[in-house]
Amino acid sequence: MVYKALTIAGSDSGGGAGIQADLKTFQELEVFGMSAITAVTAQNTLGVQGVYPLPLEAVAQQIDSVVVDLRPHAVKTGMLFSSSIIHLVASKIKEHQLQNIVVDPVMIAKGGAPLLQKEAIASLKSELLPLADVITPNIPEAEVLTGMEIRTIDDRKEAAKALHQLGVNYVVMKGGHGDGEQLVDLLYDGVRFYEWVSPRIETKHTHGTGCTFAAAITAQLAKGKTIYEAVDTAKQFIQAAIEDELGIGQGHGPTNHWAFRRRQR
Numbered sequence: 001m002v003y004k005a006l007t008i009a010g011s012d013s014g015g016g017a018g019i020q021a022d023l024k025t026f027q028e029l030e031v032f033g034m035s036a037i038t039a040v041t042a043q044n045t046l047g048v049q050g051v052y053p054l055p056l057e058a059v060a061q062q063i064d065s066v067v068v069d070l071r072p073h074a075v076k077t078g079m080l081f082s083s084s085i086i087h088l089v090a091s092k093i094k095e096h097q098l099q100n101i102v103v104d105p106v107m108i109a110k111g112g113a114p115l116l117q118k119e120a121i122a123s124l125k126s127e128l129l130p131l132a133d134v135i136t137p138n139i140p141e142a143e144v145l146t147g148m149e150i151r152t153i154d155d156r157k158e159a160a161k162a163l164h165q166l167g168v169n170y171v172v173m174k175g176g177h178g179d180g181e182q183l184v185d186l187l188y189d190g191v192r193f194y195e196w197v198s199p200r201i202e203t204k205h206t207h208g209t210g211c212t213f214a215a216a217i218t219a220q221l222a223k224g225k226t227i228y229e230a231v232d233t234a235k236q237f238i239q240a241a242i243e244d245e246l247g248i249g250q251g252h253g254p255t256n257h258w259a260f261r262r263r264q265r
């Protein structure tokens with residue numbers, strides 16, 4: 001059986017985040033990766049130098065081309081940029097009855113460049129989240145989506161419940177932006193919370209961690225793993241990718257997408 005996953009996201013010319021991170025991660029986890037590009041960014045480890053959204057027709061056609069011929073077992077969304085792209089992606093998910101939808105609600109790049117227009121947040125909540133099986137916000141994204149201030153682990157749990165109420169089946173709240181030496185990632189399935197606690201790795205090379213983590217979850221769901229198993233593997237994948245740093249670029253470098261595979265030997 002060949003498992004297939006589609007990423008609908010922005011291109012990162014620097015290769016560490018976006019479409020490039022997703023495809024590399026799918027490949028490392030032995031899932032055939034396909035893409036529909038929403039926007040092209042000129043980007044490197046120092047920041048985002050340019051953002052060029054594609055015409056809606058181009059985004060629609062890429063999704064149609066992939067789905068009619070190569071139907072994916074799971075779909076990840078990343079940088080969607082505008083409310084019109086979000087509306088389009090939501091309608092394509094419905095039209096093609098796509099399954100295992102993982103929404104990474106990308107809003108800003110690590111350096112602060114906006115990857116989602118402010119006015120698009122309402123469409124993200126009302127149109128895309130009700131179709132999502134999984135959402136993978138970091139803490140600032142969860143704050144924007146819920147309007148809540150998140151300080152404690154209990155705050156995170158309240159926010160996860162609020163996101164679940166928007167129609168998402170599984171909320172995976174990433175803990176990279178919390179403080180302290182321990183990092184806590186949470187999974188909420190509407191009934192129970194599951195926690196992954198790990199030591200914070202001291203490094204500036206975390207460009208693309210969110211994309212890579214969500215892509216690993218998507219790949220595992222494409223293979224039919226449960227959400228718990230998928231998050232568990234994604235956690236090991238991102239831990240290895242951050243630990244075995246490549247140290248390339250002058251700024252915030254990419255993670256190491258082949259580290260997890262090498263550790264399996």
Ligand SMILES: Nc1ncnc2c1ncn2[C@@H]1O[C@H](COP(=O)(O)OP(=O)(O)O)[C@@H](O)[C@H]1O
Pocket residue numbers: 137138139174175176177183184185198199200201202203206208209210211213235238239242
């Ligand atoms: N310094 C770090 N050490 C270990 N794990 C990290 C570190 N930074 C992020 N992670 C992990 O990487 C994933 C992405 O986290 P986060 O930084 O919160 O998301 P984003 O990249 O979207 O801002 C999470 O699983 C998080 O726990």
Ligand SMILES: Cc1ncc(COP(=O)(O)O)c(N)n1
Pocket residue numbers: 009010011012017018019041043078079106108109110115206207208209210211212
């Ligand atoms: C095209 C694109 N998509 C997403 C991100 C977010 O990256 P990060 O995972 O570092 O927050 C990015 N920098 N560029």
